[in-house]
Amino acid sequence: MPLIDKPLPELRKYRGVNPRPADFDAYWRTAQRELDATAAAPRFTPNTTITPEFAECFDLWFTGVGGARIHAKYLRPRESGKRNPAVLQFHGYSGNSGDWAEKLSWVAAGFCVAALDCRGQGGLSEDVGGVKGTTLNGQIIRGLDDPDPQKLLFRHIFLDTAQLARVVLALPEVDASRVGAMGASQGGGLTLACAALEPRIKRAAPVYPFLSDYRRVWDLDLAKDAYQEIRTYFRLFDPRHEWEEPVFEKLGYIDVQNLAPRIKAEVLMFTGLMDTICPPSTQFAAYNKIRSKKEMVIYPDFAHEWLPGHGDRVFEFMRGM
Numbered sequence: 515m516p517l518i519d520k521p522l523p524e525l526r527k528y529r530g531v532n533p534r535p536a537d538f539d540a541y542w543r544t545a546q547r548e549l550d551a552t553a554a555a556p557r558f559t560p561n562t563t564i565t566p567e568f569a570e571c572f573d574l575w576f577t578g579v580g581g582a583r584i585h586a587k588y589l590r591p592r593e594s595g596k597r598n599p600a601v602l603q604f605h606g607y608s609g610n611s612g613d614w615a616e617k618l619s620w621v622a623a624g625f626c627v628a629a630l631d632c633r634g635q636g637g638l639s640e641d642v643g644g645v646k647g648t649t650l651n652g653q654i655i656r657g658l659d660d661p662d663p664q665k666l667l668f669r670h671i672f673l674d675t676a677q678l679a680r681v682v683l684a685l686p687e688v689d690a691s692r693v694g695a696m697g698a699s700q701g702g703g704l705t706l707a708c709a710a711l712e713p714r715i716k717r718a719a720p721v722y723p724f725l726s727d728y729r730r731v732w733d734l735d736l737a738k739d740a741y742q743e744i745r746t747y748f749r750l751f752d753p754r755h756e757w758e759e760p761v762f763e764k765l766g767y768i769d770v771q772n773l774a775p776r777i778k779a780e781v782l783m784f785t786g787l788m789d790t791i792c793p794p795s796t797q798f799a800a801y802n803k804i805r806s807k808k809e810m811v812i813y814p815d816f817a818h819e820w821l822p823g824h825g826d827r828v829f830e831f832m833r834g835m
Contacts, residue, residue: 519734519794522787522812530771530799532729533763541663541767546711548579549673556681558588564614568592569621571614573638574628576681578674585638586678587611589618590626590687597689599835600626600682602715604675604697604704607724607740608651610637623833628682632671632700639674643667654725655747658764668725668768675708683714692716692835695779696828699740699792699818700724702783703770706800709781710773716835718779719828722789722818727796728765739791771796774803781808782831784824786816 520528535541558572565571574588591598601620605611611629620627631637634653643656656667663669675695683690694717695705702723709718724740731737737745748755766772781804785797801810813821 518788518790525794525798527802528795528798529802530727530730530769530796531733532727532769532771532799533759533766534769534772535663535763535766538767538772542711542773544664545579545669545673546676549676552577552579552677554677554681561587561614564618566618566621569618574681576677578633578677579670580642582633582640582642582670582674584633584640584674584677585611585631587614587617587629587631588627588682589614589621591621591624594624594687598624598626598687599692599832600628600685600688600694601832602675602679602682602693602695602705602708603627603629604695604701604708605630605632605635605637606698607653607700608635609700610635619829623829625832626682626685626688628678630675630678630704632704633674634667652743654728654741654765654768655743658747658761659751663764663767666764666768671704672707672711672768672773675704676711679708679712679715683712690714694718694832694835696720696832698722702792706770706777707773709779710770710776713776713778715779717782717832718777719782719784719831721784721821721824722786722792723770723783723797723800724792726769726771726792727799728769729762730796730799731793732762734793734795736790736793771800771803774800775805777804778806780806782811782827783808784811784813784821784827786813786818786821788815788817791818
C-alpha cells in the first residue's frame with residue numbers, strides 16, 4: 515500500500531499537533547451557557563414532497579445561537595404508538611440535508627430521523643452573520659480576524675448540532691436513551707462535536723471526519739480542497755505568516771480533536787488510509803482522544819470516497835442502541 519501519511523502503528527498513537535487554547539474549556543462553558551439561554555422554539559410543518567404510507571415528513575425549524583432559524587428534515591414512523599430510537603444526520607461541507615427518500619430505510623426500521631442543514635451552506639438554514647442568504651464557503655476562517663473567538667462560525671454550527679439533539683431528545687415519540695449521530699467528512703466532524711456537546715447521545719458513527727488537527731493538514735501541504743480556505747487566508751491576509759501561530763491557536767477552539775475527550779457515546783469511526791482530503795492522522799488525532807467505548811474501521815486502499823459496506827455497519831450499529 516502506498517504511504518500518504520504516517521505508518522499505521524504511528525497513527526494508532528498519534529495525538530495531534532494543532533495547539534489547544536489554554537482557555538478552551540472556559541470557551542466551551544461560555545458557549546454552552548449561551549445555548550442554554552437560547553430557546554429552541556421548534557416548529558414542525560408537514561412536508562408532502564414524498565408521501566410514504568409508513569412515514570410522516572416535516573420541515574423542522576428551530577432557533578440557534580445568535581437568533582438564527584435553523585432547518586432540518588424530520589421524519590418519523592406514522593402512528594407507531596411508542597417511543598422510537600432516533601438518528602441525527604449531518605452533511606458534508608457546503609452541502610445540505612439531502613433527499614427525503616434516502617432516509618426512509620431508517621424510518622421503515624422504526625427510527626425517527628433528523629437531518630440538519632448547516633447554517634450558511636447549501637440548505638435552508640439561516641446565516642445571521644450580517645447578510646441575507648447563504649455564505650456557502652470560507653466558514654473555517656469566518657470570525658478568524660475578530661478579536662472575540664466566540665465569533666467563529668463553526669462554534670455556532672457545533673452548537674446547532676447540540677440544539678438539534680436537544681429538540682429531538684425532548685420529542686414524545688423519541689426514546690431519549692436511544693439517540694445516535696452520524697455523518698461523513700464535515701458530517702463526521704459534526705457528529706463528534708454533537709456527541710461532545712450533548713452527552714446524552716448514545717452512539718456516534720463519524721466517517722472520515724473533517725475539522726480536526728488543522729496544523730497537521732498544513733504541515734502535510736494538504737490545505738486544499740476542503741481546507742483550501744486556510745491557504746487562501748494566508749495568501750491574502752498574512753502572506754509572510756507573521757500570525758501563523760495565533761491563527762492555528764484560534765482554530766484550536768473549533769478543532770474536534772480538542773472536543774473528543776468529552777464524548778460519552780459509543781463511537782464507530784471509519785477511515786480510509788489513502789485520504790488526502792481529511793488525512794488519516796487528523797482523524798486519528800480525534801479518535802485517539804476519545805475515552806468512551808470505540809472502534810476504528812480501517813480501509814487501507816480507500817480515500818475520501820464511498821467506503822464499501824460502511825453503511826450496513828452503521829445501520830446495524832444504530833439498531834443495537
